[in-house]
Amino acid sequence: MAEIVAVAGVPHTPAFPSLARGDTAASATVARRYAAVDEVVARADADVLVVLTCDHINTFTPDLWPTFAIATGDSVLGPNDDVPGVSPTSYALAGDAGAALHRGLVARDFDPVALRSHSVDHSVVVPLHFLNQRRLPVVPVYLNGMVAPRPSAERCRRLGRVLRDIVENLPDRRVAVVASGSFSLEVGGPRMLPDRLYGVPRPAWAHTVASLLYRGDLDGLVAATTExxxxxxxxxxxxxxxxxxxxxxxxxLPIALMDHRAQEGHAFAAWGPA
Structure with missing residues (x-):
């Protein structure tokens, strides 16, 4: 039987890999925050890394836009967009695990696309840059968080429940899971900050999300996460x-880390061994 040994959540800001290598206070802060999450993931000694993420119209297009998709191939190239300081790399996939997740989800009335050949953007590459120093095989799993109509929060929770059941019935594996993304973030819209490429329209919502996750109140979070x-x-x-x-x-799993700071739209979090 397989086991989920750690779960993490991090932002995937494309500038962070380059920033973390700098010599400023901001650089050190970014590096420390990812390192704190990586410490929990590494301590769990996983042998497969499942990355739950949203594409940014780089892997998919509006003409072919799945609600859910799972990588089932042997390798994937990324990034397919601009991530300063990260060269194009081929990442090994756990294709057998991806195929098992795909089959299991279809059997449980989900209909994910099986991706046998694709490339990944910063939403996958940035978390792997910081949290996969051991180069574990990866299974990217995509949820449509970008293009309406999105799946509901309750449906995404059910997806997580079914994925957990399927993982736990895989042959002997130690699986770590990483959620990639932010809670409040404006890119390419009118609510971006002056002279910045982003904005945080609802920092209070991001604080609420982090607080509910820390308390383990997933019922409350799902109810509050409306379209x-x-x-x-x-x-x-x-x-x-x-x-x-x-x-x-x-x-x-017990929560080991929740690092959210005032006015931020994201958090760094980890569940797993203390």
């Missing part, structure tokens, strides 16, 4: 949906 709340929180605030699925997958 209207997502729209108010920014153009890419649907990235909360992978976090909801991941939090459900962490149901049997």
């Amino acid at each position: 209207r709340r997502i729209e108010e929180a920014g153009t890419v605030a649907g990235e909360i949906l992978p976090w909801i699925a991941a939090a459900e997958m962490a149901a049997d």
Whole structure:
């Protein structure tokens, strides 16, 4: 039987890998925050890493836009967009695990696309840059948080529950899960900050999300995560949906870290061994 040994959640800001290598106070802060999450994941000694994320119209297009998708191939190239300081890399996939997740979800009335050949953007590459120093095989799992109509928060929670059941019935594996994204974030819209490429329209919502996750109140988080709340929180605030699925997958794990700071639209979190 397989086991989920750690669950993490991090932002995937494309500038963070380059920033973390700098010599400023901001650089050190970013590096420390990812390192704190990585410490929990590394301590769990996983052998497969499942990444729950949303594409940014780089892997998919509006003409072919799945609600859910799972990588089932052997390798994937990324990034397919601009991530300063990260060269194009081929990442090994756990294709057998991806195929098992795909089959199991279809059997449980989900209909994910099986991706046998694709490339990944910063939403996968940035978490792997910081949290996969051991180069574990990866299974990217995509939830549509970008293009309406999105799946509901409750459906994403059910997805996490089904994924947990399927994982636990895999042959002997130690699985770590990473949710990738932010809670309140405006990119390419009118609510971006002056002279910045982003904005945080609803920092209070991000604080609420982090607080509910820390308390383990997933019922409250799912009830509060309405389509209207997502729209108010920014153009890419649907990235909360992978976090909801991941939090459900962490149901049997204690929370080890929740690092959210005032006015931020994201958090760094980990569930697993203390």
